[in-house]
Amino acid sequence: LPERAPEPPDNPTTPEKVALGKRLFFEARLSGDGRLSCSSCHSLFDKAGGDGRRTASGIDRQIGARNTPTVWNAAFQAVLFWDGRVASLEAQAMGPILNPIEMGLPSAAEAERRLAADVSYRADFARAFGEDTITFARIAMALAAFERTLITPDAPFDRFVRGQANALNQSQIRGMALFESVGCVLCHKGPNFSDASLLGGQSPLRYFPANPTPYEQKYRLLTADGGRGIWRIASLRNVALTGPWLHNGSVDKLDEVVRIMASAQLGRSGRLMAWMNQDSALGKVDRTPLSDRDVADLVAFLQSLTSDSLLARNAGKAP
Secondary structure (H helix, E strand, O other), X not given: OOOOOOOOOOOOOOHHHHHHXXXXXXXXXXXXXXXXXXXXXXXXXXXXXXXXXXXXXXXXXXXXXXXXXXXXXXXXXXXXXXXXXXXOHHHHHHHHHHOOOOOOXXXXXXXXXXXXXXXXXXXXXXXXXXXXXXXXXXXXXXXHHHHOOOOOOOOHHHHHHOOOHHHOOHHHHHHHXXXXXXXXXXXXXXXXXXXXXXXXXXXXXXXXXXXXXXXXXXXXXXXXXXXXXXXXXXXXXXXXXXXXXXXXXXXXXXXXXXXXXXXHOOOOOOEEEEXXXXXXXXXXXXXXXXXXXXXXXXXXXXXOOOOHHHHHHOOOOXX
């Protein structure tokens, strides 16, 4: 994983802009009731950039419908939010502030007014942008600049690919091989382990669950109208710290997530699926469920994607 995230030409990263963005990330005046900040749902260290809840809790204790994604390494994603509806950190930063069930600020003008009333903020904006005019667009630009510094290139996996052969144990190495052979890598590819990444990603969204399984009822995986959702492919960086998992936060064990994805997305349901090979001959491929050892090895590999520094500062324990 690169140590520096790509940045747009119209919002170059500077120390002054990052410092302002960090201050804004913890600024409760950007919420309607003055009690919530970006960090309320994105606890950088205690919850590994999320909130540890099944779904997000916003202003007036309103409960959202989706699990809070981590902000760590979000700078490498080509689309943001679970439905992939925006393509930049700047656009993403604007959404929660004005969302009536998240931070609930009534308008962009109100955000500008509140910050402009603080002389120290006008000075910070002058340092970051060359003038002290506070605009909602500049608030988002500063937040995005700060988020582009939230990078974790120090996982055991990173040390392994840089040549430290003993960085992974044998279970993690078996899991890494399974990750490719089972097909996980078809969606979770590249340095950020997501096809929704700026780093070589090609197809950022997937149907989920793609195949019918008992899991879709057990964990309420279908949409409100009973359909199959189209979701952004999440990065697997630090995934062992970011539970509960999936778009609705319904699963609280990482090994269960592996079983769900293997069956719902990769067809490992115990059936034999017919297919046509390159010679146009009918054949069969084994889609039996993963064994307990396979699941354990895949979980071990996923744990190798956890940042050493983030793990050291995380208050909880990786599952």
